[in-house]
Amino acid sequence: MSSITPPLARRLDGLQSSAIRDLLKLTARGDVISLAGGLPDQQLMPRDRIALAAEAALLDHSKLQYTESAGWGPLREVLSARESARLGRSVPVDEVFVTHGSQQALSLLSEVLLDPGALVVIEDPAYVGALQVFRAAGARIVAVPIDAEGMRIDALTELLDRGERPALVHTVSNFHNPRGVTMSPDRRRGLAELADRYGFWVIEDDPYGELWFDRPSPEPIASHSPNVIRLSSVSKTLAPTLRVGWLVAPNAVCRGVELLKQGADLCGSALTQQIAADLLADTDWLATHVDRLRRVYGERARALVGVLRDRFGDRVVSTDASGGMFVWVDFTDGTDTTELLPRAIEHGVAYVPGSAFAVATAYRNSMRMCFTTSESATLFEAVDRLARAVGE
Amino acid sequence: MSSITPPLARRLDGLQSSAIRDLLKLTARGDVISLAGGLPDQQLMPRDRIALAAEAALLDHSKLQYTESAGWGPLREVLSARESARLGRSVPVDEVFVTHGSQQALSLLSEVLLDPGALVVIEDPAYVGALQVFRAAGARIVAVPIDAEGMRIDALTELLDRGERPALVHTVSNFHNPRGVTMSPDRRRGLAELADRYGFWVIEDDPYGELWFDRPSPEPIASHSPNVIRLSSVSKTLAPTLRVGWLVAPNAVCRGVELLKQGADLCGSALTQQIAADLLADTDWLATHVDRLRRVYGERARALVGVLRDRFGDRVVSTDASGGMFVWVDFTDGTDTTELLPRAIEHGVAYVPGSAFAVATAYRNSMRMCFTTSESATLFEAVDRLARAVGE
Secondary structure (H helix, E strand, O other): OOOOOHHHHHHHHHOOOOHHHHHHHHOOOOOOEEOOOOOOOHHHOOHHHHHHHHHHHOOOHHHHOOOOOOOOHHHHHHHHHHHHHHHOOOOOHHHEEEEOHHHHHHHHHHHHHOOOOOEEEEEEOOOHHHHHHHHHOOOEEEEEEEEOOEEOHHHHHHHHHOOOOOOEEEEEOOOOOOOOOOOOHHHHHHHHHHHHHHOOEEEEEOOOOOOEOOOOOOOOHHHOOOOEEEEEEOOOOOOHHHOOEEEEOOHHHHHHHHHHHHHHHOOOOHHHHHHHHHHHHOHHHHHHHHHHHHHHHHHHHHHHHHHHHHHHHHHEEEOOOOEOOEEEEEEOOOOOHHHHHHHHHHOOEEOEEHHHHOOOOOOOOEEEEEOOOOOHHHHHHHHHHHHHHHHO | OOOOOHHHHHHHHHOOOOHHHHHHHHOOOOOOEEOOOOOOOHHHOOHHHHHHHHHHHOOOHHHHOOOOOOOOHHHHHHHHHHHHHHHOOOOOHHHEEEEOHHHHHHHHHHHHHOOOOOEEEEEEOOOHHHHHHHHHOOOEEEEEEEEOOEEOHHHHHHHHHOOOOOOEEEEEOOOOOOOOOOOOHHHHHHHHHHHHHHOOEEEEEOOOOOOEOOOOOOOOHHHOOOOEEEEEEOOOOOOHHHOOEEEEOOHHHHHHHHHHHHHHHOOOOHHHHHHHHHHHHOHHHHHHHHHHHHHHHHHHHHHHHHHHHHHHHHHEEEOOOOEOOEEEEEEOOOOOHHHHHHHHHHOOEEOEEHHHHOOOOOOOOEEEEEOOOOOHHHHHHHHHHHHHHHHO
């Protein structure tokens, strides 16, 4: 074969496969308890309800055809009603755009909103999927650290005071992946004010907001400013297989995204979008279903946090895991989590080292653990194995 | 709102919505017979068989989860077997990559294979979705005309003789959209030889190859050279709602596409991919189903071509429509199809003017008609209306 052309070769050099995905391949061995993944528990997904909705959707041939690029109409109606309730204002249907999971929303928005070299502010540690998209767009990326109240708005303000002018600020506002924390109401208002004052876009990436364990997530940042584009998805509450995510943005942004969506993949699936619409509109059923997720995931989260404190005491500080899918653990005794990983896998437990999410800080003493796919007894065993690996 | 940022404003100026889509909106009126669309007939889609496959797939929770970026394993196995038979060589699974319709394959390949400013050769008239993708990639686009035997390889040779060095040549090899013709076996070999000699990629875009009416399509161009990337889809034979397309390419290209797919939308739907795998593997059922499509579409195509000759005689030259979904009509009497369109719609018939597909040639006397979604009697009525509109 004559030609692996230069652009292809450069792209293979330049893009890195997600460290998480590579790890997942390593830990597919049956004897390893993997807390490395970022998957919801498929056993908790509403298989029967989805089967019922699929059967109903397929009574009508129109669900087999191409659908609108912006999404199947009835789904956009349901989402517009939900988002109106969530944001405390009327969200018109033409400000709701359905994407192939919220990752596609990120990807299309970065094409619509960013010129190469544009400044993008992201959180450190970062959601790897966002980092990948913004890097591919040729953005200049600056990281702002996170603490227990979410993105450090004081650090963002310093950046702006120094004359930096971001085109876009990306935040995972609820139960951050990987950092586990939720942005406080004060910081939400602060970020919205900065967006209004300096005219940058905020992408409020919110796949986990529904998965709170003790009390509902704070008002979205998007309720405080029209410069905030909200992203969400049914992947964590219903099922990833539906590939239904969405964005809420001003009409002009949605129309820009629509043109790009036509080139990217024409449209989504009327079938899976109708299934999502059916389940989201069945509000009593949905409330019961999501309550169950909150209860089961909440138990697992508390089990993991509890056993970490039990086995490691002062040697670790972990997030409280009040929602979402992840616990973030900082070792205070200098344990290097990247060096530890091969030993941990030998002992039959896997996690993602903090370095995989690092932007400006190295996070060499940190790790992300996912509690959604393991029952409490398994989480106890996982931490026991981890303790043995650290002890060696 | 403070900020419709400059990149967004430029993108809204620079990208044009597909003329076909805008037209479709105009002709949604019930009293207009639209031959403007490019849709398969949803009444012929195998609704019951899909419902059965959906039910079977949903017995297993794993179909609800995220799946591999390259596609659900069993579907890639089925595709690898089919493509091996089609190409006359063993196609390994890692050379098959499943995309969200073949439009996504085009889009991801253009990112992997093209640098801004790279030369892309396309056919004139062009498949609009390809034109859109290559323009968005910042490619320099040069058109090569089509005649009754497909892409004019002599014109491509002249281009190469003048020193032009394309990175990529795109062709719709079977039942071209919009031109209706199929590339002859000699030209296929000729194009493959040029690709080998000059080291460019060929994208052989083949959504319609299965829809032949009289005799099977010729051997794919991809059977003659490893520099040919083959694209296909189940949208025209099973149902667009499955959003299952694929590409067959060397492993290095597939791995480049995989990295980009992770950023673009993580992965496809295990559910719809399993449905596609189920139906494609059910070879006896599939043969009967596709035979029926061939028979029904073939009747409609012959009806349209016949009535065009009947009503217009020497004033039009149309393709034979030996497969696919479209008839291309050239008026020999100077009729301007763009000027005619509003009058035609007044008379209750719609088509797409040739100008919508134009790259270097204007095609002002041409039109594309889609015969798949209308029964013969409706096609007769459509052409009667067109004749009245032309006659005025």
